[in-house]
Amino acid sequence: MKLQTTLKTSFDRYPSELILSVLLALMYLPLIAHWYDGWLNKTISLEHEYFSHGIIGLPFAAYIIWTKRDRWRDLDDRFNPLGAVLLGLGGVLYVSRMPDFVNLSFPIVLAGLSLGLKGHPGFKLMAFPWLLVLLATPNDLPYLIAPFSEPLQSFIAGTAGFILTQWGLDVTVQDILLLVGGRVVEVAPHCAGFKMLFTTLYVALMLLYWTGSLKSKKTTVVFLLCAVAISVITNILRNTFLTLFYGTGRDELFHWLHEGWGGDAISAFMLLALIPTLAAIERLREALSGSDTIESV
Template sequence: MAAAAPSAGTPEQRAGQGAAAVALALAGTFVWLLIWYWPTAQGIAAIWWRSETFAHGLVVLPICAWLVWRRRDRLARPQPTAWAALPVALAGLAWLLARMVSVNALEHLAFVTMLVGALAGMLGWRLSRVLAFPLLFLFFGAPVGEFLMPVLMQHTATFTVGALRLSGVPVFQEGLHFIVPNGRWSVVEACSGIRYLIASLMVGTLYAYLNYHSLHRRLLFVALAAAVPIVANWVRAYLIVMLGYLTDNRVAAGVDHLVYGWLFFGVVILLMFAVGARWREEGEPAPALPAAAAPAGTAAVRWSPVLALAAVTAAWPLLLARFDAPVAAFEVALAMRAEVPGWTPDDRVDPGLRPHFLGARGEFRRSWRRGDEVVTLQVHYYAAQHPGRELVMWGNRLVGGERPAWVLLDERGDELPVAADGSPVTVRRAVVGSQDGQRRLAVWSWYWMDGRVVTSDIRAKALTALDRLSGRADDAAHVALIVPLGDDEASARVSAQDFARAAGPALEAMLRQAAEMAR
C-alpha cells in the first residue's frame, strides 16, 4: 500500500501520472490483502473454478481492470483517506466471526467488502466517486446467493405444477416432487435458477452501466435483469416437463434437459438485451481532465491514512490466531441412563432414516415403544468445534449423502415440549419419504445449545461465535425424534409430544453429562 505525492503539469500529463499512480495503489492494496487473507482468497478462487453457479467470478477482476482503464483520462493521483478504516474494520469483524464458525458465504462477502473499502480508502473521496462502479462491481466476485435456492426451488415447483394443471395434465405434488401420468419429476438445486439469476444480474448490471447514463434507466434494467431469469426459469421448467410428458420422456429427460435449459436462457437474455438496446443512451458527456492535486502537507500526514488502513486490515488475522488453536481429537460417549416413563426400549425397531450429520464427537440412537407407537431418538453431539467437526456446516442435514435413500417432502415449524423446563417451543417438523414411495416418516428436530433450543442455522452460528469469543465451551447437539407416519398424521404428532415430555429430563441429563465429559 503506497501513497504518491501530488505533482503539477498539464492536464494530459496529470492524467497519465494519475493513471499510473492509481494502478500502483490498487495493485498494492490488492496484494496487501492477499498476503493477510490468502486462505480466504484461495477459497473464493476455488469456488469460481469448480462451481458452475459462480464461474462468472473468473471474469470479475479482468472486467474491473478494464472498467478502470476506460476511465484513465479522469484519474488523478490518489489522496488516501482514513475514513474507510471504519467500514473496513466492521467488515474485518464480520470476517473474524465468520471464519471462527466457518460461515463461508459471510467470510467471502466480508473479504470482498474489506477489499472494496480498502481500495476506496487508498484512492480517496474524489477518485472513489469516479471509479465507484468498478469498485462495486467487485461484489459480483463474492460467491454468495445459494441461500436463495430453497425459495427459488419452491416457487419453480409451484409455477410448474400450476402451469401443468392449466394445460390439462393431471399432477400429484408433494413438496418439490410431483408425479405426472408417465413419470416422476423433482425440482432439484440445478433447477432453482440461481445460476441464471446471478449470471443475468452481473451481465445486466454491466450492460446498464455501459449503455445508459440516467440512474432510473440503469435501475430499471437491473430490475429487469433480476426478474426475467426467474420467470424464464419457471417457463423453462414447465416446458421441459411438458416435453417429457408429450414425448413419453424421450425428450428432455436426463442430462439433456439442462442443455435445453441453458439454450432457452441464452435466447431469453439475448432478447432482453435487444429490447434494452432500443432505449440506449448515446453521447456521454466528455470527461473533465483531472485537476492538480492540492498539496498534501507533511509525509506523516500523507502516510497516516495508508498506515491506518494497513493496520486495520492486518489486525483480524492476528486476532483469529488467538482463537484458532488446534484441538486434539477426542470422542464423547452418550448414554441415557434414566428411564422414559411409559415407554419401553426396543432396539429391534429401526425406521431406516439416519440424519446425515458428520464430524460429531458422539452419537446416540435408540427406539422406544408404547403399544403400537414407536419413536426413535437420534442425537449427534458436537464439542470444540472446528472446520469438519461443526454442528452447522455444509452437508449436515436431515436427508443427505451421495445417494440418499430418503427425500424431503415437507418442512415447517411445530411446537414440542422440549425446553429445559418442559415447556413447548417451536422446532422443525419434516416429512420424509423413501425413494420408492412406500414409506413416510415424521421427524421433529432441533439444536440443543447449552440448554437452549435453537432451530435457525444463523442463530446457531451466532451463538457459537459468541461462545468462542467469550471463552465459553461451544457444546451443541442435533436432536431428532423419528416417528413412522401412516394415514393419521395427528397420532404421530401426539406420539412425538408424549415422548418428548416423558424423555425430556433424561435427554437433558445425558446432554449435560456429555458437556462435562467434553471439558
C-alpha cells in the same frame, strides 16, 4: 529493458497501489482460482454455483478499475476511519478459515482499501466494480432464501401445468408436483430459477454500465424489470419442457436440458435477449424525449 522501464515508471506513479495489488494477489488469487475451478468444472457447492456469473463479472470489474486508474490517482489522499474498520473486519474473516467468511473478506477488504486510501470519493469512484465483485462473491444467500421459494415453485408448477394442458397432455398439479404419464416431476427449490435470475440481473447491470444507460434511472429500472420478466418466463418454459420430456419418457432430452448443455444454451439465449431489450428501451426513451421536446417548443 523497455519492460523494466515501464514497471519502474508505473511504480513511481502508483507505489502504494502496486504494493497493495501484489499483497491482494498473494492473498486472494488462490481463492479466486478455486472459485473459477468450481464454476467451470461444477465442483463447487450447489449454492456457490449461483455466483458463476463471476466468470465474466470479475474480469469486467478488473477492466473498469484499470480504466479508472488515472482518475483514482488524481484524487487527494484522505483517510476514512471506516476503511480501517473494514480492513480489520476483512482480516478477521480471512483468518477465520470458514469458507464463506474468507470469501466475503475479499469485497470487504477492497472497500476498506478504497476508503482508507482515498476516502469516500475513492469508494464512490470504484463503487460499481466493487458491486460486481460483491455480487460475484460466493456465499450462502441461496441457501437462506430457499425456504421462502415455495410460492414461486407453486407458481411455476401451476403455469407449466396450464401450458402442458393446452398442448393436450393430461397433467395434474399438486402444489409443486406435476403428474404426467404416471411420472412425477417436482419443481424443487433449485429449479425455482433463482440462479437464472441472479445471472440475468448481473449481466443486465453490466450491459447498463457498458452502454452508459446506468446514468438514466428510468432506463435502469425498466430494464431490470424486463430482465426479471425474461428470467421468469425462460425458467417457466424450461420447467415446462422438462416436465414434458420426463412425463413422455424422453429421458435423454430431459437429462440434456436438465444437466447437459441444453440448459446452458437456454441460459445463453436468455442473456442474449437482454441486448435487443435494452436497445428497444433506449429507442423508446429517445422517442419519448424527442416528443417532449417538440411539445415544449
